[in-house]
Amino acid sequence: MTEPLVDLRGLLGGLREHQVDYVLFGALAMVFYGFVRNTEDLDIVVAADQGNLDRVAEWLMSIEAVLKLNPDRRFGPRERWGMHKGSNATVLTRFGQIDVVQRIPGLPDWPALVEQAEVYELDGDPVRVMNRATLIELKRRRSSAQDLADIEAIQLLDEI
């Protein structure tokens, strides 16, 4: 059977097993809000404390993630060091592409992000999802055609 572009349950299971502190955003956040559209990546904001970044790195190494910009190269100690210095990371895995974000223009600080997040239950486990106002703001700043369409869909969800 063909593997999906994004194995959402596989990715969320890995985050849970490695006890990664994260907030889901991007198109997959919209699936939780109530709007389903396809996407090729899982977007997560992660808590930037040292322990959590180590857990993120261990998770990515355990699933043999490779760098999107250099697929011949595995995510490893050097990339872990980069994350500790504040870098974001985009990697390819057998579960799909993962964008790990620590900093992005318009993103609230971690405590506010967690405080405002929507929390859903999937297969009995909690999933923390970025709140709609923040996701709309991030999409408004980028304003690609897809972002604008997503904003309209999110706003429509609140009206129907």
Add this chain to the structure above:
Amino acid sequence: MDAGPPGAGGRIRFMDEERVIQTDAARAKSALREDRARVEMIAREKRMTVEQRVELFERLSRDAAWIRSSTKRIR
């Protein structure tokens, strides 16, 4: 393209870009709300459980991967 002198010219161009974005957004807003079939589809998805929506997403994702891997244009 001639960017013009710094200051007023740059500001005008920035405002034009903002207007383009706003116009596109207004057009998208209008288009989506007027597309009854899409609005009904979104309303249906909204009524699903999270598990059902995730299953729908996984099906879409699997179908997209299958189409990408197994189709080739022959004409």
